[in-house]
Amino acid sequence: WDLASRKCLANLEGAHSKKVSGLTFANDGVTFYSCSTDGTVKSWQAYPSSSSDDEDMATRHGPMTTYRAANAGSFQSIDHHRSDNLFVTASDSAVDVWSPERSSPILSFDDLWGSADTANHVRYNPAERGLIAHTSADRGFGLFDVRSQSALHKVVLSMRANALEWNPMEPMNIAVASEDYNAYTFDMRKLDRPTMIYKGHISAVMALSWSPTGREFVTASYDKTLRIFPHRAGKARDTYHLQRMQRIFTVNYSADNNYIISGSDDTNLRLWRAQASQSVGKQATAREESALRYRQTLIRKYKHMPEVKRINTSRKLPKFIKSQTALQTVQKVSRQRKKDNEFKNSKPGTVSFPVERNKVVVKKVE
Structure with a gap:
């Protein structure tokens, strides 16, 4: 696809006999x-030359x-290494590291801490060359x-992790999308508890993607919404939704940090602005940029005032999202009230109030 013209440049029909579960580009920007x-796993050429039109290939683009x-x-x-000519895959039985010059894996991690379950998502660390x-x-x-x-560490969460992504600017931090409607960030040096919990979705978080600046990330959920979370805040700064958009299973930032691409269950790709109020298609004058910076400074200065905070953070949401959010709030208050009553009517020291972050990780496996 060409994002500028919104045109499909090539359609590789029959590339695989079943569902395509992953795509990644190599470092040269041509091979994917x-x-x-x-x-x-198949390799392709994004920009085939005339000499690559071989009768043995199914298409002009490959498979090579x-x-x-x-x-x-x-x-x-599947994911490709940032600097080396290697790629890694996750399969039903193992996590495999491949070299394009060999037809079999050069390294295979098939003993996943004694678990025979499927590895469903894999990512290379952007800074540590050998960390997966x-x-x-x-x-x-x-x-x-x-x-x-060797396998280093593993943590088992309270509910399944659907996806993970490394922070490109702080590569010791990793964000995880979970089935419990939340997203989490972990410090790889201390995996026994998350550093932050990001709330707001009313259904499972299926995918996420960091912005190139590493200051925020976007989550895609089964509740048919996208949410953009600042790295240091647990509440979304913006929520994107459409009436016809269905459950979202994949999302990604553009390399210039200006756009977000989402793929949903209604077989559509959608292009969103990372900053909803940002103008597109014209160059702002110096006076307009100065006025924009002035307005943003005023918002940051008075953002803690109740009226300014309400206007700055309120977003129009579908009726279904509002009703489910209100229901979850009632359930949370009810659980807290039950816990308070249990504490009041029990012996001192018998009832504790565990920190929410400590309940995310069930156990840590070395």
Whole structure:
């Protein structure tokens, strides 16, 4: 696709026999890889030359090479290394590291801390060359070290982790999208509790993506909304939704930090502005930029005043989202009232109030 013209440049029909579960570009910006639940990984050329029009290829774009792993089953996710010519895949049985020059994995992590569950998401760390993070169907996510060829740490959450992404500017931090309607950020040096909880969705968070600046990230949810969270705040600064948009399963930031691309269950890709009030298509004059900075300064200065805070944070939401949010609030108040009554009518020291962050991680596996 070409975002500027909103046109489809190429349609690779029959690329895989089953669902395409992952795509990633190589470092050269020309080669990209696709993985599928049919058990294959294929490499393609985004800009084929006239010499690449070979009769042996299904399309002008490829596939150039097909990769298969023994007992891999179906591939669920793929990611390419930032600097080295390597890519990593997550499958039913293992997390595999591949070299484009070889038809089989050069390294395979098949013993996922004694768990036989599917690895459903995998990502390379943007700074540590040999560090890989993955999520699995047993509600856990773990870290691998390629240099020592060993599994480092794994934590099991209270509910399943659907996706994870490393912060590009603070690569020790990792964001996790969870089935419990929340997103979490963890410090890889201390995985026993999250550093922040991001709330607001009323259904499972299916995907997330960091902005290139690392100061905020966007989440895609089963409740048919996108939410943009500042890194240091647990509440979304903006919520995007449409009447016809269905459940959202993938989301990504553009490299210039100006746009967000989402893919939903209604078979559509949508392009959103990262800043909803930002003008597009014309260059702002110096006077307009000065006025915009002045308004933003006023908002930051008076954002704690009740009226300014209400205007600045309020967003129009669908009736279904409002009703479910109100229901969740009532349920939370009821649970808190029950806990208070239990505390009042029990012996001192028998009832405790655990911190919410301590309840996210069930156990840590070395």
